[in-house]
Amino acid sequence: MHFYIPVLTSLEEPQNTKTFKLTYNEIDYTNQRMIMKTKLVNNALNYYLENQSELRNELLDFLRIPSISTSEAHQPDILLAADFLVKKLTQLGFEKVISFPTANHPIVYAEKMVDPQKPTVLIYGHYDVQPTDPLDEWNSPPFEPQIEGEYLYARGSSDMKGQIWASVSALQSILRTTELPVNIKYILEGEEEIGSPSLEPFLKQNKALLSCDIVINPDGGMLAPDKPTLIYALRGMAYFELRVFGPSADLHSGLFGGVVDNPANVLSRLIGGMHDELGRVTLPGFYDRVREISPEESEELSKIEIDEEVYKAITGVPALGGEVGFQPVERIGARPTLDVNGLYAGFIEKGAKTIIPAYAMAKISTRLVPDQDPEDVEKGFRAYLEENAPESVRWELDLLSGAPAYLAEAEAPGVSFFIDALKQTWGVQPFRKREGGSIPVATSMKDILGVDSIITGFGLPDDQIHSPNERMHLPTHAKGVQTLIRFFLSF
Structure with a gap:
């Protein structure tokens, strides 16, 4: 099944079309559906708020597992992290949960199919983390999570165990209060930090199992706590x-x-x-x-204001550099x-x-x-x-x-729903941007499964991923969970 969501591309009325007016009964039915959907969303949001501490404590347990994929010494921890996810997804009611062995680390697959006629969302994630060196620069042990103010400090908190847990928290909040209106699949790997050597063969061997209409990849991030962001392009790498x-x-x-x-x-x-x-x-x-960007895209990207002082503060450099003749937001993602x-x-x-x-x-x-x-x-x-x-x-x-660069279609399925969910949660129009980093799995999924990815995530530029004192901004993470609740209940 292929599921497509229409996207309004012009405010002009199409030619040679009839004008239809809704009857009072149709208007009443539409209003009832909107009221019912709002009630379902509110019930799930309230569940999340009431159970936020319990869900966070489970995340802390997940973060305590030192699942460093670059070290053979941590192979038992990799297996422990995969098993942790298997148990949690089984507990949530996913009918099929499998830990597939690979040449290196397991790939965890899970599915909850509510209706084969409904759209299917595939959620990607990775449970492996970066090494912690240099240890003496950490303010607290990297695998003993610490909450200080609005931040949770631990290796993997932002990249990307915390991002996995945002979708887990959203789905638990929905499943404990109502029924899912959409099919959900997970593919969670343990080799992203070593280049995902087993992922592409797995995708090719399991195309039918992984068939879907929408891919959610939360391995991206946001521009700032008050700037919800959707990523439509990624740079490749050599x-x-x-x-x-x-x-x-x-x-x-x-x-x-x-x-x-x-x-x-x-x-x-x-x-x-x-x-x-x-x-x-x-x-x-x-x-x-x-491929040069169009003047229209350049104008759209210019709406993302890069505050040079903020970037200097984040990076500690005395001045920004780069290719002359391009605005900073273009140098980051489009050059x-x-x-x-x-x-x-x-x-x-x-x-x-x-x-x-x-x-x-x-x-x-x-x-x-x-x-x-x-x-x-x-x-x-x-x-x-x-x-x-x-x-x-x-x-x-x-x-x-x-790996080559990735560029999603502007009208990819689910994008309009996700943008609306971001807007409802943050109360502002989301930003669309090109990301400077590389997420090769997005290209692989497009090439093999034929599906574009909604690349999102609720990490921030100063989360210090891959560095000592990695952290996650708790208020932004909470809004991320609320966004995913709204998105999953949009269908």
Whole structure:
């Protein structure tokens, strides 16, 4: 079954159409339906408010599980987190709940089918979390959740156990007070933080099981606590490791300095040449396939005011940078970038050691926009190195991972309902934006399942995800639950 929600694209009356007037009986029936739906929503909202503490305590238990996917030592914790979700979804009344084994970590699938003729919403999430290093920068243990003021501090609170729990809380509030008007499926993986190696094969092998009309992906975020946000585009990524080799072993910089090229110096020069004075990436062909945004979209994005002072405060930088000629909101989501993510060369411990290192290494990521291809970027990268690297060194370049950008259809099913739910909850018109990050599963689901994703989430820019002292803003999370209640009851 395919479910499509009409979207009004013009205020002009269609040509050659008849005008219909509702009878009093039809108006009365419509009003009764609206009153009944409002009552159902209010009952679910009241349940949530009355049971908020209990639901939060369950989230705290979930956050106490150190489900770090990057470490084999935490494999038992990964299994514990998957089992936690299986038990909770079973408790909620999902008829089919399965923990599918993979080559690495389980994928939890659940479904509650109320009527095959009704639309089906598939909710994506990941229960694995990032490592906690450096531990000494945490103000409290990362897996001992702490509530301070309006914030809940713990690893995974915002990314993304808290986001999973928003939908769980919303569904419990509905199921304990009424019946669902829509079918619900969950797909919850434990490998997102290691690149989701098992997810795409699982999608391909289980297309029928995962068939749906709408995908909700809450791995996005909001612009600010007072700015509800819907994301319609994501940047892709090509992630590289570049290694530059010089002498066969570290050399004395006094005896050999001046006659042997230093790989660290060469790498620094190569990196320094990857941007021009306007902030543009200099890899050959890098912009050849960039899909430029329309003037209309640029005008729409300009409604998202980027307060440079706020960004400076969040990031701690003295001034913003980036590609000249584009407004900040475009540079964040609609323009491609290249960034060095890590560097290693020579002696980096405390003290001094005067050497010419044998090699130097950099990890470099490029964020891509629609129509750019990671393999094309790799070709341009190699061409840049062949042209600019001196013959006195040799180099190696590996494309470690790559994913194309994602762009949803403006009229994707469910979008109008979700925008309305955001508007009712926050009392303001939601913002639509391009997100600078990458969520490869959105592209995979569109390619394999043929369904666009509603990319949302109730995290904030200063939640410090992937960093010490990760946190979740509790009032925003509560509004997120209320939004999801309204959305699920919209059908």
